[in-house]
Amino acid sequence: MSDFETDVSANSEGGFDPRRISLVRQALGQGDAGQLTTLLDPLHAADIADIIEQLSSFDRRKLIDVWYGEIDGDILSEIDESIREEVIGYLPRHILTDAVRELDTDDVVDILEDLEEPQQAIILGALTDADRAAVEQALAFPDYSAGRLMQREVVVAPLHWTVGETIDFLRNADHLPDQFYHVILVDPRMKPQGYVSLGRLLAAARATQLRALAEDSYRTVRGATPEADVAYLFTQYHLISCPVVDADDRLVGVITIDDAMNVLDEEHEEDMLLLAGVGEESSISDGVFETVRQRFPWLFVNLLAANLSALVIAQFQSTIAVFLALAALLPIVASMGGNAGTQSLTVAVRALATRDLTATNAMRVVRREAAVGLINGMGFALMMALVGWYFYDSLALGGVIAVAMVVNLLIAALAGVLVPLIFVRFGMDPAVSSGTFVTTLTDLFGFFTFLGLASLVLM
Amino acid sequence: MSDFETDVSANSEGGFDPRRISLVRQALGQGDAGQLTTLLDPLHAADIADIIEQLSSFDRRKLIDVWYGEIDGDILSEIDESIREEVIGYLPRHILTDAVRELDTDDVVDILEDLEEPQQAIILGALTDADRAAVEQALAFPDYSAGRLMQREVVVAPLHWTVGETIDFLRNADHLPDQFYHVILVDPRMKPQGYVSLGRLLAAARATQLRALAEDSYRTVRGATPEADVAYLFTQYHLISCPVVDADDRLVGVITIDDAMNVLDEEHEEDMLLLAGVGEESSISDGVFETVRQRFPWLFVNLLAANLSALVIAQFQSTIAVFLALAALLPIVASMGGNAGTQSLTVAVRALATRDLTATNAMRVVRREAAVGLINGMGFALMMALVGWYFYDSLALGGVIAVAMVVNLLIAALAGVLVPLIFVRFGMDPAVSSGTFVTTLTDLFGFFTFLGLASLVLM
Known part of the structure; x- marks a missing residue:
């Protein structure tokens, strides 16, 4: 024991x-x-x-x-x-x-x-x-490619072998990889043609032809395929291992599911950290200066964006001077727009990663976001109109913030889905700095709508 | 072919x-x-x-x-x-x-x-x-437990069998599961004692004892174990399959890595969506009303929090009336605090999920966050002091926003790590609504520090 x-x-x-x-x-x-x-x-x-x-x-x-x-x-x-x-x-x-x-x-x-x-x-x-x-x-092979991920030790058998021949070969092999789940079938030029799971191999009679046992879910990838695509193949088709081929379709290695699971884990982490404006490789065990180095640049970009918003507000100083309540309400506009935008953005980035958001349904998703933004906006408009009326004692102010809320949430919902879609269109990672983009857009439009309307209606 | x-x-x-x-x-x-x-x-x-x-x-x-x-x-x-x-x-x-x-x-x-x-x-x-x-x-079995996840079809062999006996048994079996990667070794009471990978089984001579081939990485879970813990075991120990036992340690099923990979994927999605204030089960294919239903409550909580911040600002109306530039600078305070808080929060939530943040290193991480907040705060304080001085023509205003920036980023960094740690301490999911908590804290403290200092220094 x-x-x-x-x-x-x-x-x-x-x-x-x-x-x-x-x-x-x-x-x-x-x-x-x-x-x-x-x-x-x-x-x-x-x-x-x-x-x-x-x-x-x-x-x-x-x-x-x-x-x-x-x-x-x-x-x-x-x-x-x-x-x-x-x-x-x-x-x-x-x-x-x-x-x-x-x-x-x-x-x-x-x-x-x-x-x-x-x-x-x-x-x-x-x-x-x-x-x-x-x-x-x-x-x-390029960084983050299948070629970097694969193990080079492979277990192969010629297409014409039987189960018995394969088992005898495995028993006599000097050294087999620690982890293997399939015997890869190859032609005489080492081009993989399918694979047989070890479970089927064990269950079959010795005389059975290997090709009769080959699995339907068989896929191969090239060495240069990005590892994110490899991880996608494993999740989408429930693969356990996947042969890697060179440009001539010859077998060069194999990737197993535990490696794909690691990639998936890292991709997730990257998306999550990038969305939060943290360097993609940051870790809880990084030192103080490493952490400052990762976070400072994102905050700096954010500072520039915030100063832009401040400029917009500064244009309306004379209005704010008359209606000081506007100053108190500004953070509500910023906060609601920012949060609604982050909601749409996160759902969109996630759906892009899982390939559930594609060119096919992009327009439908944009329409849905617009509808959601409008409905939520109208709900909160009503509430804020009451707040404006009751607490700030001005029906006009209530009206202004209500309209601003609808416009704000509509823009937030649209920006949340359009910004990552546009990033992808230009070959960029949809998670990188899209958060700052979205909140900057909602801040600028939000303040402009709110204060602009206030100037028109209240003054 | x-x-x-x-x-x-x-x-x-x-x-x-x-x-x-x-x-x-x-x-x-x-x-x-x-x-x-x-x-x-x-x-x-x-x-x-x-x-x-x-x-x-x-x-x-x-x-x-x-x-x-x-x-x-x-x-x-x-x-x-x-x-x-x-x-x-x-x-x-x-x-x-x-x-x-x-x-x-x-x-x-x-x-x-x-x-x-x-x-x-x-x-x-x-x-x-x-x-x-x-x-x-x-x-x-409870929702989201190993018992829900497992398949009940298992491939077992008595501890005392040889490789040859096992292969003969598999060849004669009426029906084997589609996916199996190990033969589980059981004692006469069906208690699992280890397992043998199919690769080792195939490579060994027929006379070899199964127990001589058993793998080191063997683990079992109970049926009631939460699926998140199961996914952790698979990633941590690079498992391919894991036997599930009942309260008496008897074998009841087996979980394979593809199921664990799904759970990992869902857990990630949940954390990401919860952090963004979106219902944990939202999907890009949800309809408009379903989406509104998921997002409205989070925005509503956020609206309450934002109104609280507005109340803080309203207390300082007389100061703002004198220094209108304060109104323009308020969103900078909110935005920097919110972003810095989100950075710390995301890293902390992620580290809690991967169990890299535990009671052991929590204090060290909190100290690191404080140091990072202070350093970043001082950097941005310098910049904003220059902005205040140059653009708003007031050295005093520059000083006020500089001090507010340091306090703000320090609080943001601390709140970002302490809020999820406190949530976990009380048995709550660290991702649920911790984002709203953190930004509310940074807004309230940020506005109070900034406007409070302004009242003291400028008036």
């Missing part, structure tokens, strides 16, 4: 026990390497990596000083990129090279991508010639 | 050709069922479902009238929940029952969850007794 992890209940909750981190800190305080091993050794590499991430920079340094001998390739792979460079910098050279040699080449590529030149050279130098060639070939 | 889809290039792009929708519309206009079949039949069910989603409600109805005979369980499973009920409503009863009978019970559960009582009854009535019992057992 020693081969199995039988402690089901401990596994059921997911994640590690936060109390373990306190114990790790204690052991670090005492410089007790034995105690560290007792605490960390039973854990999955992903959990050890999480603990390393959550320690302060000071404790992290100390942990590596005391425990570096135990840090292997798996742990290194699992550590978040934001602190991986730091950890690699602390590791003695021989530990680093041992760790890297253990890894599959796709994991080495994943680590290398985020490192600076000198560290890259150390790692490349640690690899065998064959592995280094494989890694360099992968790096020749 | 007819068994394989060999048109690699057509597959490489991902997704269907939008031109095909125009052709579908044409065929619908002519009521040409044969042409529809020519267009749709070669497609994957997921692509057919996308086309059905992207048609207008009118065209959708027409498509089902003409083409209902071809709509099967796979297509029904793939259709977005927001319009599935509509489609099911149009389908003749016998088509619906045929479609449902084809499906695995976990897909039936997935469809049933979103339907109203009468439609549920029709579908349950269509099932065989055994399937109905399975579906009803799954529905007995």
